[in-house]
Amino acid sequence: MARSGRLSSPGDQRESGRQQILDVIRGAESIARIDIAKATGVSPATVTSITAELLAAGLIEEVAPETSAEMRRGRPRVALRIRGAAHRIAGLKVSHHVISTVITDFVGQELANHEMPLIKGSMPVPELCAQIRRALEFTCKKGGFTIDDLSGIGIGMAGMVDAQRSFIYWSSSLEARNVDLGAALAEVLPCPVFLDNDANLVAKAEHLFGEGRTCDNFIAITIEHGVGMGIVIDGQIYRGIRGCGAELGHTKVQLEGALCQCGQRGCLEAYVGDYALLREANISSGNERHSSVAALFQAAEHGDTMARSILDRARRMFALGLANVVNIFDPSKIILAGARLSFDHLYSDQLIAEMRQWVVQVDAPLPEVIVHDWGDLMWAKGAAAYAIEEVTARTVKELAYAAA
């Protein structure tokens, strides 16, 4: 029954104490020291000394006691909260046609945003770095500050991203494969950059501000050009060992099935992605070409049987994919997240009925399926939230080891 006990150094211990205290302060919005001690189990004396250090570092600030019940009972207590002005943080979503940027303070309050159109979807590395810098400069200017005022930048991209190394195995935004984009961006940006797969950042945004707020175990699914998935387990994004997990769009739903843009056959994406629908539509309908999924959807609504058949199969395949997610994760909810338009042709009561039919049958309620309609700026906000977490973790580490 041997199992390695994880040894942790005194520095690790101090780091985890500080992180825990900051998490509680962030979670509570504002909270008295004694309540921090209760919430963390750290002794009041230690809470006092650590919060003194966090105050000195400017990460938190004191809030004047409220003129409320507390006061009237004659024991006003100074509360602590995260200091918004501590850091300015940027979040970006790089998609094919636009870079969406949001700048927030350290609390997560939005200071500025901007959507910068892109002419090309796929770029060489230096060009993408330049475009990202341009998007940041624009947005900072709108907010009345400069790029040098930023403390951290979170960036979400489609593709296979190893978040831990800020390394891109493959992204549709980049011409090259295997790019150390973190290093390339470090050359043109003045502060730390944190890269992640965009669907993971959607899941993070849902967890922090969206439909996943009250929920520590859920799955976010996005449909844009492809199908993305973000997995939240016990409040954490699950990324896999190489950062290549959660590739729902490329799970196979048919042996030797339809050709996918990834070059393989039978991927879920090859049945429900935009390109898959348009490919089928334009082969089926001869000269009469459908230029968008919206047009195809409209044709189906107007009784076009071929369009109807194409969308029906896509919906059934999507229901099958959702059922597989339930059969594997048994999550408390599934959030279909993104611009409403991307789901309209797939989402219906029929989808849920079909999914239900393909889930292992137990006499317990199915996970909720929620459609959460939002635009790219929400994804960018997820990227900012990720950067806030990472900047916090780095600062805490510095403080913990400085205190050694």
Added chain:
Amino acid sequence: MARSGRLSSPGDQRESGRQQILDVIRGAESIARIDIAKATGVSPATVTSITAELLAAGLIEEVAPETSAEMRRGRPRVALRIRGAAHRIAGLKVSHHVISTVITDFVGQELANHEMPLIKGSMPVPELCAQIRRALEFTCKKGGFTIDDLSGIGIGMAGMVDAQRSFIYWSSSLEARNVDLGAALAEVLPCPVFLDNDANLVAKAEHLFGEGRTCDNFIAITIEHGVGMGIVIDGQIYRGIRGCGAELGHTKVQLEGALCQCGQRGCLEAYVGDYALLREANISSGNERHSSVAALFQAAEHGDTMARSILDRARRMFALGLANVVNIFDPSKIILAGARLSFDHLYSDQLIAEMRQWVVQVDAPLPEVIVHDWGDLMWAKGAAAYAIEEVTARTVKELAYAAA
């Protein structure tokens, strides 16, 4: 950015401290108090007082200092270890044809084992309870003690099990659905019973004694009558919200595909399970009936093209299922666990080559796929390990709240 900080009571804190210290002792086999303090970050004084309490409760014992380097350097230190005699724990695997039982001490050392054949696979609840009690009595007798000497019993069964409630939504071992088997067993057994899905217990056994020993993120896959999966994330079994996750065998690999024993169509199991192969074999070959997968495998080896075709498709579908697991979890390894016979017809270099072809392509090594050949007693040992953990957790909770 509001996010609820989890409040924990002083009792919870004491509980987690005791659990952490016991985990470190169990992990280290034997360890001095000062090293426990280093490993946990708990102060030496608190370690001394908690270990005194664990000693008094009989959960741990002192080990005489070794006559080794320590001694010669003139500072012999008394080490602590888990006290094997503290508890006798049983683990059972209930399958269709046999109940496999193992009894271990509190360290996990095997004291006795027994395999009791079953005449019926599916039973009414009282009959299954009686058979489980019989299997336990037999095994205890072999070990020279009685069922009343047991402190906890872990039981693994195929099906949909809510481990937290010891509740069976459905199992092929039970005629009824939705059975509170924990309550039924409590009527006939003298100590706490902990139920789980058998594939979860295989994953636990792999983590504690098998191929998952050095690994905190892996997937165990079993093939018997059906296809099972145990998911280990950060060293913990992932069960899903209702306890209905990890149902790989019922993920759909084809829309409206082959009929599964669950009543749905297109499940992976309906292509690779024993019954699926024999169904196809006996339709294809007319009068010449194949009575087992082993016979079918032999026919294929001897050049029977129909048998070859059936097994080829099963292998390809299994490779597709494994590729889907990699695409979703990106685990550090996949362990195909169980009696070798169950995999022989599926496992080959070709399987790995096909899986590789269906995994999202990144320039990073694929997870290892390991075949771990073992019998039902290893599953039973996983069940015992689960019971050891649960008995430990209960005892710790009692101690923590008694110390309040």
